Amino acid sequence: MEFGVGSVLEGKVTGITKFGAFVSLPENKSGLVHISEIAYSYVNDVHDHLSEGQEVRVKVIGIDENNRINLSIKKAMDPPPQQQGRRPFNGGRTGNGPRPQGGFRSGGQGRGQGSFTPRAAAPKGPVDFEDQLKQFMAASDSKLSEHHMNERRGSNRRGGRR
Numbered sequence: 482m483e484f485g486v487g488s489v490l491e492g493k494v495t496g497i498t499k500f501g502a503f504v505s506l507p508e509n510k511s512g513l514v515h516i517s518e519i520a521y522s523y524v525n526d527v528h529d530h531l532s533e534g535q536e537v538r539v540k541v542i543g544i545d546e547n548n549r550i551n552l553s554i555k556k557a558m559d560p561p562p563q564q565q566g567r568r569p570f571n572g573g574r575t576g577n578g579p580r581p582q583g584g585f586r587s588g589g590q591g592r593g594q595g596s597f598t599p600r601a602a603a604p605k606g607p608v609d610f611e612d613q614l615k616q617f618m619a620a621s622d623s624k625l626s627e628h629h630m631n632e633r634r635g636s637n638r639r640g641g642r643r
Contacts, residue, residue, distance in 0.1 A: 486541050489557050494535045497527050504539055504552055512550030514539060521555050 484490060484507070492504040492512075501515040514537075519530050531537070538558070543551035 484541060486543060488541045490539055490541070492537055492539050492552075494531050494533050494537060497531060497533060499527070502527055502531050504537060506539075506550070510550060512539070512541070512552040514552045514554055518542070518551075518553035518555055521561050 490506055492506045494502050495505045495511065496503040499516075501513050502519070503511055503513055505511050516524050516527055519527065524530055537554055539552040539554055540557040541550060542553045542556060545551070
């Protein structure tokens with residue numbers, strides 16, 4: 482029985498580590514199910530989901546150049562149905578209204594007394610992950626820099642360390 486990427490097989494868990502589980506497969510082969518491929522929910526401890534000797538259904542999701550076989554238990558089963566009333570993460574906002582487009586920027590008037598500077602409107606339409614990541618990193622760097630400047634300014638006023 483020859484199998485490749487996409488094959489769904491029956492196997493037996495032969496070992497459990499903190500990063501996943503080893504599964505014996507037909508033809509005296511074995512593969513690894515990474516912790517992220519065990520269940521659709523977050524897996525903190527592999528032992529909570531699997532035990533040695535347990536029969537499992539796995540899908541071959543990859544075979545590398547060294548013929549190591551990467552397996553998935555969750556891709557060998559149907560995904561769980563979406564829960565009713567569950568919405569995607571909205572950045573911590575609690576309201577249902579539109580996302581604010583502006584933000585406070587320090588104007589040098591002292592701690593907590595920034596001037597309001599509107600931000601550029603977010604681009605309409607789909608934005609790929611890399612663009613979102615670049616935007617996040619730029620905003621994060623800006624906020625971190627502003628925080629450090631305010632921290633230095635505040636420590637001088639209070640007679641703190643330099």
